[in-house]
Amino acid sequence: MLLPFDTLVHLDRSAGTPVYQQLANRLIALILEGALKPGMPLPASREMATLLNLHRKTVIAAYDELQQQDWIYTVERKGIFIAENLPEIKPRSFKAAARTGAYAENASFPYYEAMHIALPLYVKQTPKYTIDDGFPDPRLAPMDELLKASRELMRIPENRYGLISGASEGAWALREALTTHLNNSRGLNIHSQNILITRGGQMGIHLAASLLLKPGDKVIVAAPNYHLADLCFQQLGAHLVRVPVDAEGIDVDRIASILEKQDIRLLYIIPHHHQPTTVTLSAERRMKLLTLIRQYKLPVIEDDYDYEFHYSGGPLLPLASAPHQGQVIYIGSINKSLALPFRSGYMVAPPDFIAQCTYLRRMIDLRGDTLMEASLAKLFENGTIQRHLKKSSKLYEHRRDVLCDTLSKQLGSAVQFTSPQGGMAVWAQFDPSIPLVTLARRAGEMGLRMSDGSSYKYGVKDQNALRIGYAALNDEEIRAVVGILRKSVEGK
Amino acid sequence: MLLPFDTLVHLDRSAGTPVYQQLANRLIALILEGALKPGMPLPASREMATLLNLHRKTVIAAYDELQQQDWIYTVERKGIFIAENLPEIKPRSFKAAARTGAYAENASFPYYEAMHIALPLYVKQTPKYTIDDGFPDPRLAPMDELLKASRELMRIPENRYGLISGASEGAWALREALTTHLNNSRGLNIHSQNILITRGGQMGIHLAASLLLKPGDKVIVAAPNYHLADLCFQQLGAHLVRVPVDAEGIDVDRIASILEKQDIRLLYIIPHHHQPTTVTLSAERRMKLLTLIRQYKLPVIEDDYDYEFHYSGGPLLPLASAPHQGQVIYIGSINKSLALPFRSGYMVAPPDFIAQCTYLRRMIDLRGDTLMEASLAKLFENGTIQRHLKKSSKLYEHRRDVLCDTLSKQLGSAVQFTSPQGGMAVWAQFDPSIPLVTLARRAGEMGLRMSDGSSYKYGVKDQNALRIGYAALNDEEIRAVVGILRKSVEGK
Numbered sequence A, B: 001m002l003l004p005f006d007t008l009v010h011l012d013r014s015a016g017t018p019v020y021q022q023l024a025n026r027l028i029a030l031i032l033e034g035a036l037k038p039g040m041p042l043p044a045s046r047e048m049a050t051l052l053n054l055h056r057k058t059v060i061a062a063y064d065e066l067q068q069q070d071w072i073y074t075v076e077r078k079g080i081f082i083a084e085n086l087p088e089i090k091p092r093s094f095k096a097a098a099r100t101g102a103y104a105e106n107a108s109f110p111y112y113e114a115m116h117i118a119l120p121l122y123v124k125q126t127p128k129y130t131i132d133d134g135f136p137d138p139r140l141a142p143m144d145e146l147l148k149a150s151r152e153l154m155r156i157p158e159n160r161y162g163l164i165s166g167a168s169e170g171a172w173a174l175r176e177a178l179t180t181h182l183n184n185s186r187g188l189n190i191h192s193q194n195i196l197i198t199r200g201g202q203m204g205i206h207l208a209a210s211l212l213l214k215p216g217d218k219v220i221v222a223a224p225n226y227h228l229a230d231l232c233f234q235q236l237g238a239h240l241v242r243v244p245v246d247a248e249g250i251d252v253d254r255i256a257s258i259l260e261k262q263d264i265r266l267l268y269i270i271p272h273h274h275q276p277t278t279v280t281l282s283a284e285r286r287m288k289l290l291t292l293i294r295q296y297k298l299p300v301i302e303d304d305y306d307y308e309f310h311y312s313g314g315p316l317l318p319l320a321s322a323p324h325q326g327q328v329i330y331i332g333s334i335n336k337s338l339a340l341p342f343r344s345g346y347m348v349a350p351p352d353f354i355a356q357c358t359y360l361r362r363m364i365d366l367r368g369d370t371l372m373e374a375s376l377a378k379l380f381e382n383g384t385i386q387r388h389l390k391k392s393s394k395l396y397e398h399r400r401d402v403l404c405d406t407l408s409k410q411l412g413s414a415v416q417f418t419s420p421q422g423g424m425a426v427w428a429q430f431d432p433s434i435p436l437v438t439l440a441r442r443a444g445e446m447g448l449r450m451s452d453g454s455s456y457k458y459g460v461k462d463q464n465a466l467r468i469g470y471a472a473l474n475d476e477e478i479r480a481v482v483g484i485l486r487k488s489v490e491g492k
Helices: A019-033 A043-051 A054-066 A144-156 A158-163 A172-186 A201-212 A227-235 A253-260 A284-296 A351-365 A372-383 A382-413 A436-445 A475-489 B021-031 B045-052 B055-068 B143-153 B156-165 B172-186 B201-212 B227-235 B252-261 B283-296 B349-363 B370-381 B384-414 B436-445 B475-489
Strands: A072-075 A079-080 A195-196 A220-224 A239-246 A266-268 A298-303 A328-333 A346-349 A425-430 A463-467 B071-076 B079-082 B195-198 B218-223 B239-246 B266-271 B300-303 B328-333 B343-349 B424-430 B465-469
Touching: A043 A054, A054 A072, A054 A220, A054 B055, A072 A172, A144 A158, A144 A372, A144 B143, A158 A372, A172 A195, A172 B021, A195 A201, A195 A351, A201 A227, A201 A266, A201 A298, A201 A328, A201 A351, A201 B328, A201 B349, A201 B475, A220 A227, A227 B349, A239 A253, A239 A351, A239 B227, A239 B424, A351 B201, A351 B227, A351 B349, A372 A382, A382 A425, A382 B045, A436 A475, A436 B370, A463 B266, B021 B055, B045 B055, B055 B071, B143 B156, B156 B266, B172 B195, B172 B436, B195 B201, B195 B349, B201 B227, B201 B266, B201 B300, B201 B328, B201 B349, B218 B227, B227 B266, B239 B252, B252 B436, B370 B384, B384 B424, B384 B475, B436 B475
Parallel strands: A220 A239, A220 A266, A266 A298, A298 A328, B218 B239, B218 B266, B266 B300, B300 B328
Antiparallel strands: A072 A079, A195 A346, A328 A346, A425 A463, B071 B079, B195 B343, B328 B343, B424 B465
């Protein structure tokens, strides 16, 4: 019985793969699917060529290929046969339905329970405006300078190998440049071996938490907290102990009383512009917290993702700059500062912790993109980044004022917020009579993509609030966005 | 008592941070270190300016800063004082030694035992030649085309937000383009929801293994194996069950007998050009293995990192193209194919597994660099990648021949190898009388960086072998490298 090869074999003449190779591949698939059984004859090349409307040479090339790979053999004057030494396979249905392959259905893998959290759908169509979470403006990104630095680095033949391989702890030049930058701008007192270059802040949180936490360990986090940090700790099996945040930051007295009674493995804190509420930890609470850190030898992850943007006076120094006996793991983001479309961040910690995190990072992701890291180092060295930070900080401060002003005037009592001292977003609490889910749906119809608040109520009471990022919106866009918000509030 | 401020305060006038800010930061540090205690007076601005050789306005700006942040307060006609509400801190030594900060020593974090494996030192100086592990040639990378595609994407305002944020599962366009490419070139039968874009192959291995393995689980790996896969499984707490590799690939009969007796959670396999030995799994063993996979519902990670480069006939189809009931998680590398200085790879698996891995990837690294992913999609769409693969494959085949030829002629019986059917490296076993450690040291003195074989003997008997990557070396470089190898063998 001859198989219906014309139905079973689909070839795409416009594809990058040669047609003879496609034919060989398809015949192997038929052998593996059991449609072509060991010992079965194949049509002669001329016959197959007619069946499939191909040139005979194409079929011969495919058969040669199959013979080389031991899938078929030729017997002089008898014909071509499927190899005999292959184990018998039960044939499957011959129906030529598309996409019936091994991946059509789900396999029966067991999964972690904690993993079952819905992911947001990826939407293809682009809305007119977006309210982000506090993103920098990519229009300001020093892309030309970065690409120029990249090209210069690539032009040097000796760099060739290093730029596509490189060190898991990050490009040496970037670690050096960051050391200088962090010592100058944040009063840190570190060497380059205190620095690990990560992809972004999230990788730093993950690496540090992976090293410090065992399933069942307790982690103090703010309530509310940056939800991806919460999820990261929970994914590692940790239990969250939530401590409220007020206008002075996280409640440090509460932390003190928890430390007295419970065994806490880690404190995760965003003291500068807390995510999501934007409040800054007061000097008094900072001092108290530092005493607790030393007293309990408490490991701390200090997430300082938008240190560079502070408008009311200078930024507050991080906990990491104070005496903490090496207990504070300091995490920062470069891409959040520079608006570059490449994720880049860093971790500051004692050298042995950096070495351990480097090892773990290698297991996860080998290393960063060395060319990009080395190019960033150049931009630190020639002052591009420092100039960019100065310029964008000024602009973001202006945009903060425009947003706060417009929100007050347009939305009045429907929204409550405090103008943030820094950062790239306003924490806006909407009147409970206007649920964010409704607001987001109405806004979506008018071309504005915005959060429905779900990521800000993870594990805490719903405050009907969201972060309104202003840094990436110019004045006109801010007014347009607030205009849509107003119409959505009014239900029009 | 006045503190020796001139010794305690070091200011860098050439730094990016303004001097007044540096002074404020340093004074805060002194408060935190306990050198400046609550209630203590500070020198008047004029006095401090003289002490530090600064303009008085600079000191006033620093004091303003400190006052705004509540670190100090002013009493009319009395002077400036350190805030009272700060907790008392024991003063530390006043010695102005450099780098005495909190990160100077190691903290007392507990670490995983398995982590204590030495990392290779990062060497700053660049040697003249490098023998890599099988890397593509960055001189061939379609960098200009990639950058052109990037610029075009960035020029479209609607792309702005999407290109610095984006989806954790990878840019939609790249998932689509890869689906077409993999279906055409490898006989896969998948949709884009079967694909997760990862950073490189290593991230795919880590994500899949993290989902599948619990501490104590058993994993079958080849002996020898790609050592970073071994380390990744061990870091997750798994036990390795090693199965030998011969000229036909991994010993599948041995796998069968292990499966009969032991509870195996995962098989990790590189069937195409095995790392490190370069052998290809025979058709017969493939069939047997597929039967076992289905029979035991055995989860498999198929690492197919250099599928694109096969010279003796077409490449063998992956296990993933055969009927495996969704059990085969297929991992590939884009950067290994294209020689681009950006890590990029993918995982093919059933949709629910992809969703779980996407979740985990988000915890680790949020997402990839969307701009880069979308640019790669353009390069698939306009045929650049397909042309690049054709061109580079031809060149690498030639370089393989040059290397094998030169090795035979120059080194004779000092080295044993089989010319590989594909890939980017030769598996070269040196005579036991010339230990690789000695060879690498001698070669290093002549400007050639090469492995001392340590990464190839992880967990297995030392074969005194290494991979000699040829793809990134031109004819002249191959001859120079082999020349140095010869001198190193001869001990000159």
